[in-house]
Amino acid sequence: MAGALSHIRVLDLSRILAGPWAGQMLADLGADVIKVERPGAGDDTRGWGPPWLKDAHGADTDVAAYYLCANRNKRSITIDITRAEGQALVRRLAAESDVVLENFKVGGLKQYGLDYDSLKAVNTRLVYCSITGFGQDGPYAPRAGYDFLIQGLGGLMSLTGRPDGEEGGGPMKVGVALTDILTGLYATNAVLAALAWREQSGEGQYIDLALLDVQVACLANQAANYLATGQSPQRLGNAHPNIVPYQDFPTADGYMILAIGNDGQFARFCAAAGAPELARDERFATNRARVLNRTTLIPLLKKLTVERSTAAWIATLEALAVPCGPINTLADVFADPQVQARGLKVTMAHAVAGEVPLVASPMKLSATPVDYRLPPPMLGEHTDQILAATLGLDAQAIARLRADGVV
16 A cells, blocks of 8 residues: 655655654655665764674674664665765756755755755755754854754753752753654654645745754743743653642652642542542642642652552552553563554564564554555665666666766
């Protein structure tokens, strides 16, 4: 069955995570994504190990697990864009494409004649998405941007971690490159919007996406809290600024999460914990009161939660529709029956490893489901195929490009 975007070709000039994440999402939805990489080197993340894929004999290969997370369903072609012949090949591919993704520094592709204005000249219907750290204008535009840097600069780290003064207190980054991933998601949405507009107008357009812009936009309720009050929110560890109790709690054998979102849930929890009087106490009877009195309430709740195991609490509270759950390791995650039932791990054939396990797409479309067509490609795996089938080059011309080091 054809994917929703099977009529779309994407020229992916990006590397690392934000751009490739967007490219993989479009590929999962059926687009033909051509990943353009440097000859002999490729995407930086190809070398970001350990861990490395194992071959059939259990030995390490040169394929980093990091690279696998954002590059399935793509075809890889190697082109030296610093060479005039390489630039000409990319322009020809752009003429046959619907979308270009790139995350070079501002102006980085203009020197090669591969910027939006240059490629628009050969394809007016092209949707061209540039992903940078700080955008195409403003005083920081020339700077390189990295996820960790943006998590700090964009305010996320000021909200993440335990308060100063507590053991382990201080700012903390999120455990995955969340700013990159969110930027990839925004890029995908922007590309799809531009393609929808093209259906009406017949014209492509330019998309300027910045990691900093995305990070600020994704501060969500915390940004709204600041804008409404002028007060910068403080780090609360795993607690919530607007809901109590909504955090981790110790149990007899570990920890659990309580995510109590209303007064009825709180009353049911208190009854189950053998302390119904807490729900009747005017200091704790409403969420507003609980937020004001969290420093009094939380220690009282912790004395209750340590009396039972995590599993016992979850069994009791789930039966009462009180939101709760464990804090899983990744081994626990992929062993979880719900995760397994939803098919969130897939295995694909791989040229070196025999097969490779991947995290599945969470998008479940009824008429055009995600199709796992191609594993993350080896470097330049599809170069000859693309040059021949897409650009119409014959074997002699391709051999000459290889001999000259262009591909």
